Amino acid sequence: MSTVTVILSAIALYLVAGIIFTIIFQLKGLSKIDEGVHGSSWGFRIIIIPGCIVFWTILLRKWIKANKEIINPPKEHA
């Protein structure tokens, strides 16, 4: 396999993982990481799909962080 093929296959794999992530994220994660999502339309959810597929690693990190905060809420400043 040429270098080009290897790079393109790696990108394709990353994007397939992104598609799987996006399906689960749209169902469960989206409203946890960003409170602005409450009350927004279907159009909004569709518009952000391509971005979710590409930037899924960033969203996953945010999602994990949001989950931790639900279990151990950060200490309030007095």
Next chain:
Amino acid sequence: MGASYLAVGWNRQKKIYDWLIFGFCVLYLATFVVLTAIFNPDYTFETVLIRATSTLAVIILHVILSIGPLTRINKKFLPLLYNRRHLGVTMFCIILVHGSFSILQFHSLGNENPFVSLFTSNTHFGSLADFPFQALGFFALIIFFLMAITSHDFWLHNLSPKVWKTLHMFVYLAYFLVVMHVMLGVIQYETNPVFIIIMLTGSFTLITLHLIAGTREVKKDNVIYKLKQDGYVLVCDIKDIQEDRAKMFCVDAERIAVYKTGGKLFAVNNVCKHQNGPLGEGKVIDGCITCPWHGYQYLPQNGQSPPPFKEKVSTYDVKIEGTHVWLNPKAYAEGTERPGAVISVVNAE
């Protein structure tokens, strides 16, 4: 604003603007197809589509890149800024057709994967006359793609404004790639210099506009305020500021907008929390300082967006002596309430 992604509201003017963009694109493409059918009837439909979309996208790209400096030079252009993102996404959709059809036409007939073929069919990277110009177009297309898919405010918040801004600054790299894609491509298959002339004129115009806007900005930032008193500097006269408008001053590297509204002067940081828009070029609407770029709002007395929004900018002290306006460039924490300076009838005269 920050509350829910119903966000930057729709209004009639923006809808008209979107329809104008759409109408222009359809008209352009139709004219291009008809003219080619008359003057070059032997061209295939694919070739016509490739050329019609590429030239249209390049025109829109020049418009997009001119809007920034034009609004700095003259406020009349501000309405264009409102939907610059729609223009960007439109451009991406159009150029996607160009890219896809080029790959279909030039790379999908062999048994190699078209994307692999795009990079391996021509590897004369050392040759100017035979350079693989399509790869340049491909990378430009990737940048436009990333910008288009992150154009919603959701991404501004979730990638962080800093990352988002950086990503969208790559438009200048993409522009450079497009220029090279066209220049190096055209010399390979066209003898007609019209593409090169159009591209050079476009680039020259863009560079000039950016230089003019840039030097104006630098001039404003470099004004030195000589008269100082207890941390305050003398910035202007009361009548230099119109009612419900502001003037921007750059003092000690802080950009501050001084607003006149309801018989008082208030000072807030000039930089909008949304995308660094110039608050000092906005106006007071419904009692709120309204950003000229996308309409984020802040209360003049405390720099806070009215609930349910959560954005806050820094505030500053202003005072009036006689008819002179004095400004203290020391910033209060974002959202701190300040009393402002009352304009008495005597001052105003």
